[in-house]
Amino acid sequence: MRQPTTASDNYHLISDTPGQWVDHTAKYGFQDITYKLSPEDGTARIAINRPEVHNAFRPITVNELRKAMDLAQDDPTVGAIILTGEGTYAFCSGGDQAVRGEGGYDDGSEPVPRLRVLDLHVQMRRCPKPIIAAVAGYAIGGGHILHMVADLTIAADNAVFGQTGPRVGSFDAGYGSSHMARIVGQKKAREIWFLSRFYSAQEALDMGLVNKVVPLAQLEGETMKWCRRIMENSPTAISCLKAALNADEDGQAGSMQLAGNATRLFYLSEEGKEGRDAFLAKRPARFRAVPTSKL
Numbered sequence: 270m271r272q273p274t275t276a277s278d279n280y281h282l283i284s285d286t287p288g289q290w291v292d293h294t295a296k297y298g299f300q301d302i303t304y305k306l307s308p309e310d311g312t313a314r315i316a317i318n319r320p321e322v323h324n325a326f327r328p329i330t331v332n333e334l335r336k337a338m339d340l341a342q343d344d345p346t347v348g349a350i351i352l353t354g355e356g357t358y359a360f361c362s363g364g365d366q367a368v369r370g371e372g373g374y375d376d377g378s379e380p381v382p383r384l385r386v387l388d389l390h391v392q393m394r395r396c397p398k399p400i401i402a403a404v405a406g407y408a409i410g411g412g413h414i415l416h417m418v419a420d421l422t423i424a425a426d427n428a429v430f431g432q433t434g435p436r437v438g439s440f441d442a443g444y445g446s447s448h449m450a451r452i453v454g455q456k457k458a459r460e461i462w463f464l465s466r467f468y469s470a471q472e473a474l475d476m477g478l479v480n481k482v483v484p485l486a487q488l489e490g491e492t493m494k495w496c497r498r499i500m501e502n503s504p505t506a507i508s509c510l511k512a513a514l515n516a517d518e519d520g521q522a523g524s525m526q527l528a529g530n531a532t533r534l535f536y537l538s539e540e541g542k543e544g545r546d547a548f549l550a551k552r553p554a555r556f557r558a559v560p561t562s563k564l
């Protein structure tokens with residue numbers, strides 16, 4: 270008699286080879302990040318590339334990340350987005366303290382100092398495609414928040430996680446606090462912020478901060494395996510699930526994201542199209558005559 274088995278999902282058959290990356294960094298004039306696509310896998314790879322400061326971000330970096338996220342979101346060939354850091358020593362060490370000015374980060378690229386990374390967080394939440402953080406080395410401060418805001422995190426066994434805000438006179442009272450508490454619970458979130466100590470990859474796994482820990486050499490392959498599996502699945506189902514999982518935490522904006530999915534699906538239905546077609550033909554709509562109106 271056949272026995273039920275976890276292998277019946279065929280997950281073990283999915284390749285964990287690295288992506289075949291095509292580098293689009295120069296095409297978009299990016300200087301602080303790299304932007305690559307693996308067309309065969311339908312995956313975009315966005316990486317912070319400031320190794321001299323352990324991939325700390327300045328306004329230029331954040332604005333390039335926002336642009337790259339837009340590119341990946343609007344590219345119909347992309348179904349999964351990897352967010353990572355170049356090199357193996359740091360995913361990201363947070364906001365670049367050397368350009369922390371009065372009232373925000375200021376590298377001279379914008380007219381006023383801003384905390385633009387908060388806009389990036391919102392953009393990542395609203396992106397209908399899954400974002401997977403691949404973390405090698407330090408994910409600290411604002412870098413730690415970036416991986417938390419991503420939908421999934423694969424960590425290398427050399428990863429180190431933590432907040433430093435209270436040590437450097439900063440705090441993130443947005444997703445960096447509330448989303449963290451949803452992930453690890455209120456007591457643990459208070460510990461992470463109030464003590465500002467660092468945690469190993471295994472400790473992060475134990476508290477649900479990351480999805481999987483793998484040897485450093487397997488980080489890219491494992492991340493690609495997750496992306497390939499996601500690409501096998503229904504993009505609409507995944508997009509609606511992301512919106513649903515965000516919805517209660519994101520309040521009205523979260524409901525709106527979910528509602529937008531509903532409207533878009535309705536537009537694809539015969540009933541939705543009948544309303545448009547009737548208006549354009551200047552005739553009464555016959556909603557009840559089309560196959561999708563059987564509620």
Ligand SMILES: CC(C)(COP(=O)(O)OP(=O)(O)OC[C@H]1O[C@@H](n2cnc3c(N)ncnc32)[C@H](O)[C@@H]1OP(=O)(O)O)[C@@H](O)C(=O)NCCC(=O)NCCSC(=O)c1cc(O)c2ccccc2c1O
Pocket residue numbers: 321322323325362363364365366367384385386387407409410411412433434437439440441442
């Ligand atoms: C990550 C480290 C623990 C690594 O330590 P290590 O000893 O290995 O390396 P060094 O400290 O010697 O660093 C080498 C080199 O890099 C520079 N550097 C590292 N991180 C940064 C950084 N974040 N900003 C600027 N420069 C950095 C370092 O100065 C060295 O330069 P040299 O010229 O001396 O070679 C350790 O580096 C570390 O603890 N880094 C700082 C982590 C940190 O405090 N990050 C900022 C937290 S606050 C934040 O990120 C933040 C950002 C936002 O945009 C917010 C927005 C809204 C609300 C809150 C925000 C927020 O809190």
